[in-house]
Structure formats: C-alpha cells, structure tokens
Amino acid sequence: MIAFARACAAIAATASKLEKIALVGDYLRGLDDGDLAPSTRYFTGNPFPQAQDVSLAVGWRTLVEAAAATWGVDDGALSVAYRATGDLGAALGPFVRPSHDLGLFREELTPARLYALLLEIADAAGKNAQKRRRILCERIFSACSDPLEATYVVKIMTGELRIGLREGLVVDAIAQAFARDPRAVRRAASAAGDLGTVALAAKHDALDQVTIAYHAPIAFMLASPIAYGSEYKELAATGWLVEDKYDGVRAQAHVTPNRISLFSRTLNDVSGSYPEVVEALRALPGSCALDGEIVAVRDGRVLPFRFLQARLQRKDVAPELMREVPVRYVVFDALARDEEFLLDHPLADRRARLAEILVTLSVSKGGADDTLVLAPWTALEAGATAEAVHERFEASRARGDEGLVFKRTDAPYTPGRRGKAWLKLKRELATLDCVVVAVERGHGRRVNVLSDYTFAVLRQAQDDNELAVIGKAFSGLTDVEIAEMTQWFEDHRLPPEEARAAYERLDLKRHEILIEPSVVVEIAFDIIQKSALHASGYALRFPRIVRLRPDKRAADADTLERVAEVYAEMLAREGIDG
Numbered sequence: 001m002i003a004f005a006r007a008c009a010a011i012a013a014t015a016s017k018l019e020k021i022a023l024v025g026d027y028l029r030g031l032d033d034g035d036l037a038p039s040t041r042y043f044t045g046n047p048f049p050q051a052q053d054v055s056l057a058v059g060w061r062t063l064v065e066a067a068a069a070t071w072g073v074d075d076g077a078l079s080v081a082y083r084a085t086g087d088l089g090a091a092l093g094p095f096v097r098p099s100h101d102l103g104l105f106r107e108e109l110t111p112a113r114l115y116a117l118l119l120e121i122a123d124a125a126g127k128n129a130q131k132r133r134r135i136l137c138e139r140i141f142s143a144c145s146d147p148l149e150a151t152y153v154v155k156i157m158t159g160e161l162r163i164g165l166r167e168g169l170v171v172d173a174i175a176q177a178f179a180r181d182p183r184a185v186r187r188a189a190s191a192a193g194d195l196g197t198v199a200l201a202a203k204h205d206a207l208d209q210v211t212i213a214y215h216a217p218i219a220f221m222l223a224s225p226i227a228y229g230s231e232y233k234e235l236a237a238t239g240w241l242v243e244d245k246y247d248g249v250r251a252q253a254h255v256t257p258n259r260i261s262l263f264s265r266t267l268n269d270v271s272g273s274y275p276e277v278v279e280a281l282r283a284l285p286g287s288c289a290l291d292g293e294i295v296a297v298r299d300g301r302v303l304p305f306r307f308l309q310a311r312l313q314r315k316d317v318a319p320e321l322m323r324e325v326p327v328r329y330v331v332f333d334a335l336a337r338d339e340e341f342l343l344d345h346p347l348a349d350r351r352a353r354l355a356e357i358l359v360t361l362s363v364s365k366g367g368a369d370d371t372l373v374l375a376p377w378t379a380l381e382a383g384a385t386a387e388a389v390h391e392r393f394e395a396s397r398a399r400g401d402e403g404l405v406f407k408r409t410d411a412p413y414t415p416g417r418r419g420k421a422w423l424k425l426k427r428e429l430a431t432l433d434c435v436v437v438a439v440e441r442g443h444g445r446r447v448n449v450l451s452d453y454t455f456a457v458l459r460q461a462q463d464d465n466e467l468a469v470i471g472k473a474f475s476g477l478t479d480v481e482i483a484e485m486t487q488w489f490e491d492h493r494l495p496p497e498e499a500r501a502a503y504e505r506l507d508l509k510r511h512e513i514l515i516e517p518s519v520v521v522e523i524a525f526d527i528i529q530k531s532a533l534h535a536s537g538y539a540l541r542f543p544r545i546v547r548l549r550p551d552k553r554a555a556d557a558d559t560l561e562r563v564a565e566v567y568a569e570m571l572a573r574e575g576i577d578g
C-alpha cells in the first residue's frame with residue numbers, strides 16, 4: 001500500500017483536476033489484475049463494490065484500540081495529534097512502529113491483501129464479531145511499515161480519503177490509464193455500480209461486456225426547464241414525446257427475483273418508506289431497473305406533493321399512514337431488463353421495453369394494478385403551436401399533475417445529466433394582475449431605489465372599484481426596469497391630503513410611499529391563504545413579481561372575486577372542502 005499512499009499524497013498536493021487524473025491513471029496502469037480493482041475502489045472512498053451492499057462496520061473505537069495494541073498509541077498523544085490534524089488517519093499514521101516480533105516475516109500489505117482483510121472484517125458476525133474485527137484491524141496495522149502508508153490505510157477504513165477526488169475523476173483516470181473512450185467507461189460505471197470491475201474491464205478491453213449490477217443505484221437523468229408562455233422554439237424539431245410532470249418524488253426501482261430496492265433522487269435506499277410499491281414490484285417477473293415518480297393518490301386522484309411529505313423518510317410506515325396517504329409509482333423509463341443494459345438505447349426503445357415489462361404485470365395480476373402504472377405519453381405533433389402545448393398543459397393540470405415533460409425519443413438515458421433531451425414545463429398555480437399602491441426602498445444594493453411594492457386587487461364597491469391590498473413583494477424586475485419605475489413612482493406620489501386618506505382606506509403603514517394607483521404588475525405565488533393580514537382578507541405565499549403589465553390599466557387588474565375563484569380552485573385541486 002506504500003505506492004497507493006504515495007499516489008494519494010501527490011494527488012492531494014495538486015489542485016489541478018488534469019494532474020489528479022494523470023496521477024491516478026499512472027498509478028492504476030502499473031497494477032496487476034489482483035490489485036487493480038481494490039485500488040480503484042479505494043480511490044472512490046468505498047472499499048467495496050456499491051452493488052454488493054457490504055459495509056465495513058468498524059468504528060472509531062475499534063481502530064483506536066487496535067492502534068493502541070499494535071503501535072502503543074496512548075489516548076493523550078492521540079488526542080493531541082487528532083486536534084492538530086482533524087483526521088484519524090493523519091493522526092494515527094505517524095505512530096506506526098515496525099513490529100519487531102514479525103521482523104522479516106512481516107506480510108506485505110498489497111491492495112489485494114488489504115481488501116481480503118477488509119472483507120473479513122465486514123463479514124465478522126456473531127457474538128465475538130467485535131473482538132474479531134479488532135484482531136483483524138491489528139493485523140492490518142502491523143502490516144504497515146511506513147507512516148504515509150498507515151495514514152492512508154486508516155483513511156480507507158474511516159471512509160474518508162480527503163484528496164479531492166470525485167468519482168468522475170476516477171472514471172476519467174481509468175479511461176486515460178488504458179486509453180479507452182471516457183463515454184464507454186462512464187456507461188460501464190453506471191451499469192456495474194463498481195469502478196473496480198470497470199477498471200478491470202477497461203484494462204482488458206471488455207467495457208462493452210459490463211452488464212447491469214442490480215441494487216446499485218444509477219444517477220438520475222434530469223430535465224432542463226423551458227419558460228412557460230415562450231414560443232417553444234426548442235420543441236420545433238420532430239421526435240418529442242410528452243408526459244405529465246408528476247408532483248411527487250423521483251424513484252428508481254431495482255427488481256430481481258429475490259430482492260426489491262427503491263432509490264431516491266439522492267440515491268438512498270427508500271424501499272422501507274413505500275412497502276406497497278415494493279409489494280407491487282414483486283409481481284414483475286425476471287429482473288429490471290425502472291425509473292419513475294412516486295405520487296400520493298386519493299380516490300384515484302393525484303394529490304399535491306405536500307400530502308406525500310408524511311411518507312418521506314419513514315423507515316417503517318404504519319398501516320394507518322399507508323391508508324391515509326396511499327401512493328402510486330408512475331413508471332416512465334426502463335434502464336435494464338434481465339441482463340440487458342438499456343441506457344444506450346433510444347427512449348422510444350426503452351419505452352417499448354417498459355411497456356412489455358408492465359404488461360406482464362397486468363397479465364399476472366389479471367387486471368390493472370393501481371400501485372404500479374405506466375406513465376401515459378403521447379407524441380408531440382411536428383410544429384406544435386404554443387396553443388397546442390398549452391392545451392396539453394391544462395389537461396395535465398386538470399389531472400392534478402404539475403405540467404409537462406418533453407423527451408426526445410431518439411435520446412439515450414444520460415445518468416446524472418440535466419441535458420436538452422428532457423425539457424420540463426411548469427407554471428405557477430396562477431398569476432394575478434395587481435395594482436401597485438405603495439412602494440418602499442429596498443435593501444442592500446437596492447437601498448436607493450423603490451423596489452419593494454405593495455399591491456392590491458379590485459373590490460367592487462357601490463359605484464366604483466375600490467382597491468384591496470393583498471400582498472407585498474420585492475421586485476423581480478431587471479435593474480433597468482426598477483430604475484425607470486423608481487423615477488416614475490417619484491413623479492407620481494400621492495399629494496399629502498390624498499395620501500392621508502389613502503393610508504386609512506388601504507390600511508397601510510406610514511413609512512410606505514403612496515403612489516398613484518395605475519401601474520399593473522403580474523404576481524406569481526405558491527398558494528393563496530385566508531388571512532387578516534391584508535384588507536383583502538387573503539394573503540399570497542411567496543409572491544413574486546413576474547413582469548410589468550404596461551398593456552393593462554388599473555381598471556383591468558384582477559378582482560377579489562377572481563382571487564376567491566383561484567382560492568377555491570386550489571382547494572378543489574387539493575381535494576379539500578372549503
């Protein structure tokens with residue numbers, strides 16, 4: 001492990017990514033097969049293949065006790081060293097002591113030998129497991145002969161190398177070491193879930209033979225946003241499919257005959273939170289890896305995300321909660337089927353495979369299963385107009401979904417990438433056109449401009465409209481717009497007499513500068529709440545100024561009735577009464 005440790009020290013000493021890659025690559029190139037896989041894994045900070053679900057389970061205390069027994073490290077000296085370095089490996093390493101009794105017979109700690117011992121530690125079970133783990137740690141320590149080596153061996157065991165290497169750099173280093181296409185290495189890495197296997201395959205020019213390792217999560221492909229109301233130029237080309245954008249949590253399922261795993265967007269195993277989904281997946285024959293979204297449903301209707309929150313991060317879900325917030329797994333992609341890895345296949349192909357997989361489900365169940373469903377999709381007609389896009393958008397919203405996702409049917413699945421092959425379209429719940437009635441100076445950079453607006457909607461009064469304040473927001477306008485508006489507001493302050501009356505009428509504080517109510521702004525928000533805070537009786541949560549509406553006069557602004565309508569729609573969408 002001395003050569004590994006030296007490589008690590010050199011990698012830690014440079015900030016340059018290219019140099020780091022070259023150093024890792026040079027080191028890997030020189031290894032024999034036995035050392036190559038474990039060394040590559042050590043660089044990733046996890047000594048075991050991700051797919052194998054093995055963990056070292058050796059605590060700090062065991063390491064310290066083993067170091068005391070092997071090297072005679074005492075607590076006092078250790079805490080001084082730890083305080084100076086903040087790292088157990090760096091603190092313990094310098095205490096390494098050639099062990100005299102072993103003398104010439106010291107076993108050499110190669111990467112492969114270390115791996116075998118680490119596996120034994122991970123495998124230790126039963127009532128003497130703890131003792132066994134300590135003895136094995138002592139064996140590892142007594143095989144170290146050099147402080148740097150001991151430092152990095154301990155670092156591997158604590159899972160923190162701290163040399164500024166991300167997995168992506170190790171992938172590039174493998175490509176460089178064996179002169180392979182980085183894309184092929186990346187693809188194999190997604191499939192294998194273990195860079196050790198990938199390094200070996202790269203060395204032997206067998207990257208295309210790497211197949212899927214089930215139960216090791218694959219990074220999710222992500223969508224780039226497109227602006228609602230734009231001309232949708234991105235969609236002009238042919239070859240898009242359209243799906244609803246589900247308002248839930250992303251989940252990747254790995255199904256093998258005797259094991260089901262569900263991974264969250266952060267690649268954590270969340271199988272325990274969704275027992276009914278796991279149960280439904282059990283009905284699938286063979287093996288597969290699926291991608292989709294888990295949503296909360298009630299009476300067949302999709303509920304907004306916040307209903308799902310009760311289910312998140314629960315290791316065990318009580319039956320009452322499962323009844324209260326039932327969930328559905330809407331599947332929209334197939335990443336692998338049995339031994340076949342599908343990431344490189346175009347989406348059209350993957351969707352066809354997905355349909356085949358889920359058909360077996362309804363056949364085996366004798367009907368449609370509500371917990372596991374195939375995401376419906378349609379093709380986007382070539383040259384679809386903005387109206388056509390909006391029509392589809394409204395239909396999605398009517399189904400309780402958040403908007404649309406457009407996916408290129410010819411694109412492969414690119415793990416961890418937010419590319420242009422998937423586009424998402426969402427819109428605020430609704431926007432309200434409001435009249436600016438008062439302004440204030442902003443903060444920080446905006447202390448000299450009038451950038452905070454108080455705005456109102458129209459309330460029908462006997463003979464005329466009144467204004468009812470509904471909220472305040474910092475301006476979301478550009479600096480140029482804000483500067484121009486500041487000038488306009490300065491020029492259109494209400495004269496003192498009128499202002500006095502308006503403060504009363506609008507129920508505003510004296511530090512707000514009242515202005516002539518004629519500027520209309522479009523306001524977006526998350527939800528509408530009933531509130532005594534403002535004269536309108538409503539408040540907006542997270543209001544944002546979307547844009548100025550110079551095309552509208554104050555009399556064209558939205559009314560309190562419209563606010564009540566949007567509020568009612570919101571409640572209806574959430575399936576709650578009044």
Ligand code: AMP
Nearest residue numbers: 243244245246247249250293332405424
């Ligand atoms: P956002 O949370 O707005 O960044 O949107 C991205 C997320 O939308 C993804 O991570 C998915 O969890 C989710 N999503 C919902 N429906 C789909 C779909 N049909 N295809 C892909 N992602 C989706």
